[in-house]
Amino acid sequence: MTVLERILDTLPPPYAVADDAVIRAMLDDLALELDVLHEDLDRMRRTRWVNFAYRFVDLQKLAGLLGIDPIPGETLESFRVRLLALVAARLEGAVGPADVRAFVHDYVRGVEQSLQSIFVPGLARYDAEQAFANDPAHPGYRPLELLENPLRMRRSGTLRATQGRVPYLFRWEESNRGLRETFASLVIGGLPDGRTAVPLVVNTTTHDLIGYSGVLRFGQRLELVSADDALVPRRAVALLDGRDVTQRVFSISGFELGVPFTPADHDPQPLLPRLARGTNELTYLSAGLYDVRGLDRVFFAIADAQLREGVFDETFFEHAVLQSGPVATLEMSWTETEPASFEVHVPRYLVIASPEVAAAEGAPAHELLSAALGAGVADIHAAGVRAQVIFDAFRETQGQQVHTTLPWIVTDPELGPVGEGARVSLGGLFGETDLDNSRFQ
Numbered sequence: 001m002t003v004l005e006r007i008l009d010t011l012p013p014p015y016a017v018a019d020d021a022v023i024r025a026m027l028d029d030l031a032l033e034l035d036v037l038h039e040d041l042d043r044m045r046r047t048r049w050v051n052f053a054y055r056f057v058d059l060q061k062l063a064g065l066l067g068i069d070p071i072p073g074e075t076l077e078s079f080r081v082r083l084l085a086l087v088a089a090r091l092e093g094a095v096g097p098a099d100v101r102a103f104v105h106d107y108v109r110g111v112e113q114s115l116q117s118i119f120v121p122g123l124a125r126y127d128a129e130q131a132f133a134n135d136p137a138h139p140g141y142r143p144l145e146l147l148e149n150p151l152r153m154r155r156s157g158t159l160r161a162t163q164g165r166v167p168y169l170f171r172w173e174e175s176n177r178g179l180r181e182t183f184a185s186l187v188i189g190g191l192p193d194g195r196t197a198v199p200l201v202v203n204t205t206t207h208d209l210i211g212y213s214g215v216l217r218f219g220q221r222l223e224l225v226s227a228d229d230a231l232v233p234r235r236a237v238a239l240l241d242g243r244d245v246t247q248r249v250f251s252i253s254g255f256e257l258g259v260p261f262t263p264a265d266h267d268p269q270p271l272l273p274r275l276a277r278g279t280n281e282l283t284y285l286s287a288g289l290y291d292v293r294g295l296d297r298v299f300f301a302i303a304d305a306q307l308r309e310g311v312f313d314e315t316f317f318e319h320a321v322l323q324s325g326p327v328a329t330l331e332m333s334w335t336e337t338e339p340a341s342f343e344v345h346v347p348r349y350l351v352i353a354s355p356e357v358a359a360a361e362g363a364p365a366h367e368l369l370s371a372a373l374g375a376g377v378a379d380i381h382a383a384g385v386r387a388q389v390i391f392d393a394f395r396e397t398q399g400q401q402v403h404t405t406l407p408w409i410v411t412d413p414e415l416g417p418v419g420e421g422a423r424v425s426l427g428g429l430f431g432e433t434d435l436d437n438s439r440f441q
Contacts, residue, residue, distance in 0.1 A: 050083060059083070066090075068379070074368055081110035082372050089380045097342070100387075101146055102128040103380055104344055104373065108144075111369055118352040119366055120144070145345040149179060149337050156332040164189070165326035169303060170284040176275040178336030183234045183272040186224040189329035190216030196328040197294030200285040201273060202255060204305075208273035209255040210236065213248050213289050215297070216328070224249065226272060236270040242403055246270065257283070257305045275334055284330060297327075341386035344377055348391040 053059040056076045063070065063083050070079045089103040105128040112119055123131060123143045131144045158172045176182060184203075190196040199222075200211035212222055220241055227235040238249040249270040252261055273282075288298040351366045374389040381387040 050080060053080070074372060075115070077114035078111050078368065078372065081114050082107055082376055085110060086376055086379060097146055097148065098128075100342070100344065100377065100380065101132050101144070103376060104144060104146075104346070105131045107373060107376060108346070108369070111372075116354040118350070119369055120347060121350050143347070147343040147345065148341075149339060150341060150343045152178075152336045152338045154334055154336055159330055159332055164329040164331055165191075166284045166328055166330045168284065168286055168299070168324045168327050172282055174275065174280050174282060174332070174334075176277050176280060176334070176336060177339075178277065179339050180337055181277060182275050182334050182336060183226070184275055184332050184334045185226065185272065186210070187331040188212070188216065188222045188224070189331075190218050190220040190222075191326060191328060192218040194294070194297055195324075195326075197297040198286050198289055198292055199328050200287060201330070202257070202283045202285060203273040203275065203280055204257060204283060205280040206274040206276050207253070207255050208271070209252040209261075210270065210273055211250055211287070212238065212245075213250065213292055214245070215292065215294055216240075224272065232269070232271070234271040234274070236272045238270070242401065258302055260302050282332075284328070286327065338386070340384055341388070342381070344373075344387075344389045346373070346389065346391050347394075349394040 050059065050062055053062065053076075056070075056079070059076060059080060060070055063079070066083075066087065068083055068086055074082075085103050085107040088106070089099055105123070105126075108120055109123055111117075112123065120143050126135075126143060131142070132146055133142060135141050156172075156174055158174070159166070174184075186201055188196065188199050188201075194215050194217070196216040198211060198213060199216070200209060202209045210224060212224075216222055222245070223239040224236050225239070226233060227237040229235040236246070236249060236251065237244065238246045250263075250266045251270045251273075252265050253267055253271065255261065255265075283303075285303060286294075286298045287302060288294060288300040292298075348366065348370075351364075353364070353366070370389070370391055377387050377389050
């Protein structure tokens with residue numbers, strides 16, 4: 001019912017019967033002004049409510065009261081969904097995993113509904129809790145994932161600073177900032193002249209030693225990595241240029257500098273050295289082993305804690321050895337359990353955008369969703385917690401092995417030519433033996 005009809009209903013019948021009456025024409029002009037006034041009042045009321053704001057600038061002003069800014073290129077509907085999800089999360093405290101899961105699910109699902117698009121296939125079938133749990137109907141599949149205290153791969157900055165070239169008795173420190181004890185993987189490279197003989201790496205903090213009973217030729221790479229054994233995660237596997245040489249690797253738990261060891265001290269199976277939480281002190285050594293050709297390249301006594309490479313005016317007499325220069329290249333890496341952090345994983349396998357959204361100007365809708373979701377998660381996590389949103393793209397991988405062979409032959413320095421193919425030579429006698437097949441007496 002219009003304003004004019006409501007006014008005419010209040011008048012006596014004689015004044016409202018004729019459509020061409022003067023009073024009706026006069027009231028029609030007044031009703032038109034009142035209609036405009038009511039429309040303005042309705043628009044003013046709508047600007048005060050997030051669910052009813054019809055202009056982006058009005059919604060932006062409401063969001064500004066909460067310190068929430070729109071993402072460049074964000075639409076009115078997607079910004080409305082993100083604003084409502086953020087407000088609900090903040091009212092709930094938004095510091096626990098359940099709050100983060102609820103925000104991510106509600107925002108992604110709300111954007112899909114408002115834009116009539118699909119960004120995470122199958123998300124509509126799950127609620128906030130089910131979306132982050134394994135689906136019994138589809139084993140191994142979960143639309144969304146929240147990882148608390150994710151694993152981080154770390155590499156030794158000290159070794160990288162020296163380009164991995166280490167001398168005998170090289171000592172350095174590494175810090176494990178993770179939540180728990182871990183273990184280190186090593187890559188040892190050979191240098192010329194057989195200098196990399198019986199390499200040993202010792203963590204003097206945890207008293208763990210791992211070594212290789214052999215000599216690495218120039219360019220060879222010995223990888224000491226985990227065997228991925230669920231029962232013994234530290235169990236080591238050794239690969240020499242891709243060949244398994246684990247039988248030549250040994251480890252000792254409870255090793256002490258300056259104390260000799262025997263095969264009876266070896267662990268039943270080689271184990272990677274542990275890294276305790278905090279600072280760890282490590283040392284590179286080389287020791288002589290029976291039946292390993294490392295003469296002049298190894299020490300036949302285990303260095304004690306005081307032995308150092310000789311440096312003028314720094315090391316003590318009888319507690320120093322002559323500098324040997326680099327004897328190996330060494331790389332070291334380990335996995336830390338990062339404290340006070342979490343990751344939200346969102347698949348980006350398939351995106352189906354409605355024609356209206358696909359034809360809109362600006363960045364693609366899924367890119368705006370990525371930026372807005374990252375900004376939202378950054379707003380709701382607890383203080384001091386590192387939050388990150390990771391979008392997992394679809395990947396298909398195929399196994400491949402690359403083998404490299406040196407283009408020259410490196411002979412063992414302790415072996416000489418055996419003389420195969422050489423012609424018999426005789427002592428030289430004038431007038432009897434050939435010049436090329438004789439030697440001087």
